[in-house]
Amino acid sequence: MSANGTSITLNGRTYRWPERPVVVVCVDGCEPDYITAAVAAGAAPWLGEVVARHTSRVVDAVVPTFTNPNNLSIVTGVPPAVHGICGNYFWDRDAGAEVMMNDPKYLRCGTLLAAFAQAGASVAVVTAKDKLRRLLGHDMQGVCFSSEKADQTTKAEHGIDDALAFVGLPLPDVYSAALSEFVFAAGVKLMESVRPDIMYLSTTDYVQHKHAPGTPEANAFYRMMDGYLAQLAALGATVALTADHGMNAKTDAAGAPKIVYLQDHLDAWLGAGQTRVILPITDPYVVHHGALGSFATVYLPAGADAGIGKRLAELPGIEVVLDRAEACRRFQLPPDRMGDLVVVSERHTVVGTAAAQHDLSGLDAPLRSHGGLSEQRVPLLVNRRTSVPADARLRNFDAFDLALNRVTA
Numbered sequence: 001m002s003a004n005g006t007s008i009t010l011n012g013r014t015y016r017w018p019e020r021p022v023v024v025v026c027v028d029g030c031e032p033d034y035i036t037a038a039v040a041a042g043a044a045p046w047l048g049e050v051v052a053r054h055t056s057r058v059v060d061a062v063v064p065t066f067t068n069p070n071n072l073s074i075v076t077g078v079p080p081a082v083h084g085i086c087g088n089y090f091w092d093r094d095a096g097a098e099v100m101m102n103d104p105k106y107l108r109c110g111t112l113l114a115a116f117a118q119a120g121a122s123v124a125v126v127t128a129k130d131k132l133r134r135l136l137g138h139d140m141q142g143v144c145f146s147s148e149k150a151d152q153t154t155k156a157e158h159g160i161d162d163a164l165a166f167v168g169l170p171l172p173d174v175y176s177a178a179l180s181e182f183v184f185a186a187g188v189k190l191m192e193s194v195r196p197d198i199m200y201l202s203t204t205d206y207v208q209h210k211h212a213p214g215t216p217e218a219n220a221f222y223r224m225m226d227g228y229l230a231q232l233a234a235l236g237a238t239v240a241l242t243a244d245h246g247m248n249a250k251t252d253a254a255g256a257p258k259i260v261y262l263q264d265h266l267d268a269w270l271g272a273g274q275t276r277v278i279l280p281i282t283d284p285y286v287v288h289h290g291a292l293g294s295f296a297t298v299y300l301p302a303g304a305d306a307g308i309g310k311r312l313a314e315l316p317g318i319e320v321v322l323d324r325a326e327a328c329r330r331f332q333l334p335p336d337r338m339g340d341l342v343v344v345s346e347r348h349t350v351v352g353t354a355a356a357q358h359d360l361s362g363l364d365a366p367l368r369s370h371g372g373l374s375e376q377r378v379p380l381l382v383n384r385r386t387s388v389p390a391d392a393r394l395r396n397f398d399a400f401d402l403a404l405n406r407v408t409a
């Protein structure tokens, strides 16, 4: 990181010092259709203005299209090959264990949030779930807390005492739309008081996992969001909105989940205990998706038949199977944290380990999930005009670049 008072340089990219507060919002699971449908329904007038008059693009998220890899890409400006966070979960070959990747020790580069704070900017981060807080707040001086644990904040640890009282809403349930509303409400309160130079808000996809674009529940969520975003804009902020991934129904016409249980197939072909299927979507909060997504990585025994990948690729519902080198090249992933094969399932299909390993009893709505190529397209909106060539391939992790470097009016 380097800073000279007018810009900072981090991970090979240079960012201008903000002239006015910049708020980057990551709307978890925001398939572009959610915004289109909410605007069409008249539920999101502020977003409608941005789409019509300012900057509105559909851009590519990071594959695997999961929460942590994409949030970390957005705040570092680089893909997982550089920052190292390629899932919620990975197989640590050195430790010989499946480990959560939510500890900052797995992060391989600095964040823009830390870099701006270190250079003297006032920085604030609010995230819905606490699982992201330590990664996003790594090495960062400023305000950083989660809705989930807003009742436990201290000045020393989170940069703010009693965030719950500060925001003035009840502590939301971890599985609720209110968990995300709390993030926006906190963002507005912070803008009204601290007025951070840089703010990052990250929601949860509870609503998107349950409700399709254009449904009353989804439109109500976007209406809520629209009101808070309008307040941030009215307070003078440049607001850039993007998403960590899209979201699709993973069901057949009757609403039953379409699941390929990879471990069951591999055990049948090669014998139990020979291979290891890792689902990087797995985290402590799996009730709404049963740990089922569209991306898996498979560890094979030494000398395994090269035909295994081809056999997996022929299973109905599988979109693509790549070996580690090809997957890491194509998706910009860290090779040492990926298995021998990467398996991506089609738009309406998920991959599981063994059927017996997945508890689907918590699914009270038809399965909607993400992780694959079919959830890579996400919105990138800025409430200002920006100068980017119309044919440039933009990524969600260009959000800070757009908001800081490319605003023209």
Ligand SMILES: [Zn+2]
Residues within 6 Å of the ligand: 028, 029, 066, 067, 068, 205, 244, 245
């Ligand atoms: Zn997500």
